[in-house]
Amino acid sequence: MVYFCVLILPFLSFLSLSLFGRFLGSKGCCLLSNVAIFISFLFAVLIFFETSLASCSCTIFFINWFHCELFFCPWSFVFDSLSSVLLLIVLTVSLFVHLYSTEYMAYDPHQSRFMAYLSLFTGFMIIFSTADNFIIMFLGWEGIGLASFLLIGFWYNRIQAGKSALKAMIVNRFGDLGIVLAVCLIFVCFKSIDYFVVLSLIPSITIEKFTILSKEFYCLDIISLLLFWGSLSKSAQLGLHIWLPDAMEGPTPVSALIHAATLVTAGIFLIIRCSFFFENSTSLSLIMLVGALTAFFASSVGLVQNDLKRVIAFSTCSQLGYMTLAIGLSQYSAAFFHLSNHALFKALLFLSAGCIIHGLNDEQDLRKFGGLVNFFPFTFIMFVIGSLTLAGLPFLSGFYSKDFILESAFVKNNFFAQISYFLSCCAIFNTSFYSFRLIFLTFLNNCNSYKVLISKTHEGPILLKYPLFFLGLGALFIGFLTKDMFIGLGSSFFSSSLIVFVANYSMADGEFLPIFIKLIPFAVTFCGIFFSYIVVYCNSTINIKLFFYQFKMFYGFRKVYTFLIQKWHFDQVFMEIITVNTVSFGYKITFQLIDKGFVELLGPFNLAHSLNFISARFSWLQSGFLINYLIVLLFGLFLSLIFFILYYFVLFFDFIIIFFCYCFLSLI
Numbered sequence: 108m109v110y111f112c113v114l115i116l117p118f119l120s121f122l123s124l125s126l127f128g129r130f131l132g133s134k135g136c137c138l139l140s141n142v143a144i145f146i147s148f149l150f151a152v153l154i155f156f157e158t159s160l161a162s163c164s165c166t167i168f169f170i171n172w173f174h175c176e177l178f179f180c181p182w183s184f185v186f187d188s189l190s191s192v193l194l195l196i197v198l199t200v201s202l203f204v205h206l207y208s209t210e211y212m213a214y215d216p217h218q219s220r221f222m223a224y225l226s227l228f229t230g231f232m233i234i235f236s237t238a239d240n241f242i243i244m245f246l247g248w249e250g251i252g253l254a255s256f257l258l259i260g261f262w263y264n265r266i267q268a269g270k271s272a273l274k275a276m277i278v279n280r281f282g283d284l285g286i287v288l289a290v291c292l293i294f295v296c297f298k299s300i301d302y303f304v305v306l307s308l309i310p311s312i313t314i315e316k317f318t319i320l321s322k323e324f325y326c327l328d329i330i331s332l333l334l335f336w337g338s339l340s341k342s343a344q345l346g347l348h349i350w351l352p353d354a355m356e357g358p359t360p361v362s363a364l365i366h367a368a369t370l371v372t373a374g375i376f377l378i379i380r381c382s383f384f385f386e387n388s389t390s391l392s393l394i395m396l397v398g399a400l401t402a403f404f405a406s407s408v409g410l411v412q413n414d415l416k417r418v419i420a421f422s423t424c425s426q427l428g429y430m431t432l433a434i435g436l437s438q439y440s441a442a443f444f445h446l447s448n449h450a451l452f453k454a455l456l457f458l459s460a461g462c463i464i465h466g467l468n469d470e471q472d473l474r475k476f477g478g479l480v481n482f483f484p485f486t487f488i489m490f491v492i493g494s495l496t497l498a499g500l501p502f503l504s505g506f507y508s509k510d511f512i513l514e515s516a517f518v519k520n521n522f523f524a525q526i527s528y529f530l531s532c533c534a535i536f537n538t539s540f541y542s543f544r545l546i547f548l549t550f551l552n553n554c555n556s557y558k559v560l561i562s563k564t565h566e567g568p569i570l571l572k573y574p575l576f577f578l579g580l581g582a583l584f585i586g587f588l589t590k591d592m593f594i595g596l597g598s599s600f601f602s603s604s605l606i607v608f609v610a611n612y613s614m615a616d617g618e619f620l621p622i623f624i625k626l627i628p629f630a631v632t633f634c635g636i637f638f639s640y641i642v643v644y645c646n647s648t649i650n651i652k653l654f655f656y657q658f659k660m661f662y663g664f665r666k667v668y669t670f671l672i673q674k675w676h677f678d679q680v681f682m683e684i685i686t687v688n689t690v691s692f693g694y695k696i697t698f699q700l701i702d703k704g705f706v707e708l709l710g711p712f713n714l715a716h717s718l719n720f721i722s723a724r725f726s727w728l729q730s731g732f733l734i735n736y737l738i739v740l741l742f743g744l745f746l747s748l749i750f751f752i753l754y755y756f757v758l759f760f761d762f763i764i765i766f767f768c769y770c771f772l773s774l775i
Contacts, residue, residue: 110150113147113150113198119143124136124139124220136223152195159191169183179300180243184238188601197236200369203578210570211358217261231251235373241302245290251373258358261358278347289336313387325389341371345401359457376446386606386608392521402425402426406533416464430442433512438512438515448504451504451578455493456494466564466565476549476556477645479564480550483566513528547643553645
């Protein structure tokens with residue numbers, strides 16, 4: 108009953124708010140949705156204790172969805188240590204976001220619809236997290252894509268919000284193509300879509316090959332690359348990351364929900380769940396390099412952004428790069444550990460940013476902030492905790508997972524691993540720089556805003572502070588409390604949920620690195636903080652400020668700054684090469700040439716003109732005189748008579764030929 112309630116309560120909340128929202132009112136909708144998510148959260152805690160701590164995994168089967176020959180898809184869900192932890196993370200963040208939204212969206216006339224969308228998002232994420240087969244997983248995967256489209260474009264009267272929602276939907280649909288192809292190929296190879304059936308059949312399929320364009324490839328390599336293709340868009344890796352910064356057009360609670368523990372982590376969780384494919388493939392080096400490049404790219408772009416939420420969005424993209432890097436190193440438990448830590452401190456950062464935006468009447472430009480520490484003392488403390496955790500300072504949650512990933516990359520005897528380690532260290536420097544840049548520009552620098560705006564500045568109400576407080580506690584202590592459970596040497600917490608080959612196991616090597624190697628990330632972090640202080644903090648030494656002012660005037664610096672502010676020209680490339688050509692092809696070829704030209708010429712235009720022409724030629728027969736109708740009737744009878752005479756003549760002629768042939772053959 109507990110498992111069923113966790114799966115169904117968010118959907119019941121969504122249906123209730125959608126059907127009866129106008130009768131319940133805003134307060135009733137908020138109360139109903141919060142109670143539903145809170146009960147689900149309590150049940151998720153019980154499930155975590157039973158399946159993870161007590162090592163009692165279970166599979167729940169409800170009913171068959173469809174069954175056709177060998178293709179069998181049931182409504183079944185698995186609750187093991189992997190799914191139960193993600194379930195707890197999702198419901199924890201979702202509970203705080205629901206509670207936060209109760210006050211943050213209180214003055215929005217469509218609050219009931221917003222709360223319904225949040226519940227729908229949570230429900231589909233639960234389906235995705237606990238699915239027992241690839242079809243149910245894909246249902247949850249598509250569901251969170253739909254819910255993200257609805258939430259990003261919630262303020263539909265804003266043109267930019269609609270464009271951002273459409274952009275997120277299109278980019279994610281491109282990645283979904285990879286998931287569809289992967290699921291089809293999995294069924295072709297394994298004749299099943301069940302996780303554990305496929306896992307048990309892996310040894311018998313390792314040498315199977317699949318032919319593409321007369322070239323043979325190993326099936327497991329193709330499946331792994333297709334699954335990674337799907338995760339590229341959902342988890343915003345380099346190349347398909349372009350939708351993530353624009354997703355900030357939605358309300359701030361949406362940003363927290365999307366960036367913390369739901370949409371963007373879906374691709375990472377899918378790869379972790381399908382670790383048995385990737386361990387048997389040759390794609391790990393590619394995944395490792397993509398993750399490191401993503402971490403470096405996003406952190407470098409975050410250095411120069413001036414929108415508060417957009418900086419945090421690029422930090423999300425960078426942290427997802429660390430998770431992908433860990434997967435490429437076969438450190439799936441470390442990737443999942445960083446995922447859980449990231450969910451808490453990223454939700455804390457976004458909700459803290461929401462308090463600032465709420466208090467400044469929706470102002471998000473960092474250049475108009477400054478001196479807010481006196482107006483937002485509580486938010487300042489929470490924001491500093493989140494920023495320090497994001498920067499990876501020692502003994503905070505982000506420190507344990509980030510440093511473990513870097514140590515694993517350092518000990519890996521691989522050229523790509525060493526390149527990834529260097530890029531990750533550069534990303535650490537950038538992350539610490541823009542984390543403290545946010546603190547300086549928002550709270551500590553001199554005020555840059557108007558007096559009228561600052562005079563109305565206020566700290567958020569109590570319902571905005573409760574989520575920040577509990578998320579702050581999680582960001583401080585959850586990494587230390589769960590380190591040994593997730594990545595402790597010899598820990599069997601994930602048991603059979605993760606598959607790692609012995610040849611790829613490097614956890615023990617990282618434990619015995621020299622101390623100066625382990626301190627490299629901390630030294631890089633400290634350099635980034637110090638550099639941010641002397642460059643951004645307005646009260647630093649005048650001579651240093653003058654030096655950096657002259658440095659900023661240098662031509663090379665301006666070129667680098669322009670390159671970064673334009674996000675490495677990815678948006679420009681997509682717009683000028685892909686979008687423009689696609690729209691041009693769609694208009695000039697498929698619309699003008701095919702639809703308006705070929706199809707209409709052969710279809711409605713040609714058919715209509717032909718019928719008009721034929722009917723015009725035969726309309727003279729409709730004269731109304733009996734003699735004309737009799738002539739037509741007699742002419743028709745004459746033609747019919749000729750047809751029958753010719754028909755029977757041909758039959759008679761054929762009979763004569765066959766008869767003579769028979770006689771001739773008989774004589775021979």
